[in-house]
Amino acid sequence: MKKALPYAAVGGAALLLSTALTSGTAAAEEEEHCIANMDTGEQTCFATLDAAISAAEEETEPSGPTTLSAQAQNDVIQGTFFTERGYGGDSLTIWGEAPCVKDGWVDYEFNLTGDFSGWANRISSAQPWADCWIWLYPEPDLGGSRDGPYKENTTYVGDFMNNRTVSIGFS
Amino acid sequence: MRKRWTIPAAMIAASLMTGLFPAPAHADHEDTPTSRQLLEACDNGTDACVFHPDGRPEYFAGPADQVGRAVYNCTGREQRFEVSWSDTTTETNSVGVSMGVEYGYAEVFRATFKATYGHEWSSSHTESQTTYVFTGPYEVGWVERAPRMEQVSGTYELRFPDRYYGHYIWYVPFEATGPAPGGEGAIAQQTRPMTQTERNECP
Numbered sequence: 001m002k003k004a005l006p007y008a009a010v011g012g013a014a015l016l017l018s019t020a021l022t023s024g025t026a027a028a029e030e031e032e033h034c035i036a037n038m039d040t041g042e043q044t045c046f047a048t049l050d051a052a053i054s055a056a057e058e059e060t061e062p063s064g065p066t067t068l069s070a071q072a073q074n075d076v077i078q079g080t081f082f083t084e085r086g087y088g089g090d091s092l093t094i095w096g097e098a099p100c101v102k103d104g105w106v107d108y109e110f111n112l113t114g115d116f117s118g119w120a121n122r123i124s125s126a127q128p129w130a131d132c133w134i135w136l137y138p139e140p141d142l143g144g145s146r147d148g149p150y151k152e153n154t155t156y157v158g159d160f161m162n163n164r165t166v167s168i169g170f171s
Numbered sequence: 172m173r174k175r176w177t178i179p180a181a182m183i184a185a186s187l188m189t190g191l192f193p194a195p196a197h198a199d200h201e202d203t204p205t206s207r208q209l210l211e212a213c214d215n216g217t218d219a220c221v222f223h224p225d226g227r228p229e230y231f232a233g234p235a236d237q238v239g240r241a242v243y244n245c246t247g248r249e250q251r252f253e254v255s256w257s258d259t260t261t262e263t264n265s266v267g268v269s270m271g272v273e274y275g276y277a278e279v280f281r282a283t284f285k286a287t288y289g290h291e292w293s294s295s296h297t298e299s300q301t302t303y304v305f306t307g308p309y310e311v312g313w314v315e316r317a318p319r320m321e322q323v324s325g326t327y328e329l330r331f332p333d334r335y336y337g338h339y340i341w342y343v344p345f346e347a348t349g350p351a352p353g354g355e356g357a358i359a360q361q362t363r364p365m366t367q368t369e370r371n372e373c374p
Contacts, residue, residue: 076340077328077342080223086227086287086288087224087225087226087227087287088226088227091225091226099330099339099340127223129221129223129328130328130330130340131219131330152221153221153223153224153283153286153287155286155287
């Protein structure tokens with residue numbers, strides 16, 4: 001059984017989440033489960049369960065709640081996105097510096113362009129984390145007619161934005 | 172990082188009053204709560220407790236175990252026996268906590284499971300049948316059942332109004348296994364020759 005983690009240990013936690021993403025589903029070999037840093041755009045993917053578990057263990061074992069590094073103290077998981085309904089298929093978990101603030105603004109935006117273009121027009125289900133509401137947009141930089149907010153785990157984003165998301169807002 | 176309005180201005184004041192933004196955790200803490208402690212705090216001291224499923228349920232056959240009594244054919248002819256049996260399959264989880272209805276984390280799990288997968292989570296299922304067992308001369312027969320199971324994993328996200336063991340947010344990995352709906356499971360009859368000791372006990 002793995003340790004419970006505070007959000008300050010998100011580096012390990014995100015990897016842990018990715019591990020869990022594969023562990024319960026007998027993921028097909030071609031499935032891919034990635035984590036992405038909101039601020040740096042760094043993406044790490046796991047093609048197999050064994051690889052994900054190994055990576056997660058490497059990341060989480062040395063840290064844990066008692067040995068947190070200062071720069072990681074604000075990071076949280078903000079959202080997970082799936083390429084199939086019901087949280088199936090590939091997944092992308094985005095983590096960033098802090099929970100969302102309910103102040104009427106989009107606090108964070110994430111473009112599925114460049115290194116993340118492989119995720120564009122593929123999202124079918126989504127899970128908001130860290131008190132974030134999720135908005136899905138059909139164009140980069142929060143462009144086009146959006147749908148949302150998705151305030152809770154959402155097994156299907158709906159016909160309007162299914163397989164059309166190119167950028168994501170977190171509010 | 173660009174900011175954009177998400178709601179009409181009239182709604183903003185109310186939102187600003189909620190003060191949801193947590194301060195970062197600044198201190199390392201020697202004490203770490205157990206997963207059980209954290210789950211017991213779910214909806215019992217948290218601002219929010221959310222279970223995030225990490226995929227679809229996995230369905231598989233549980234271990235095959237003997238159900239009912241063994242039957243002994245002490246004759247020189249094939250015999251058919253009726254074996255009545257009842258077998259109960261119960262849930263388990265990775266944290267080893269009870270999933271009783273009185274616990275907030277259990278309710279969160281059940282509600283999320285139903286909303287996600289469209290059927291109720293089953294904590295326990297009892298299957299009762301009568302199975303015919305055919306045995307050859309001087310054979311022992313019995314019935315085995317492998318229940319059909321479903322397994323779901325995910326992560327609890329617990330957000331606290333104040334630091335709990337030094338942090339506002341905790342993640343708890345969780346995996347639950349229980350009887351799958353509508354599954355009598357795989358039922359098979361087995362036979363083997365009697366041992367000499369067993370033959371000696373025949374009338």
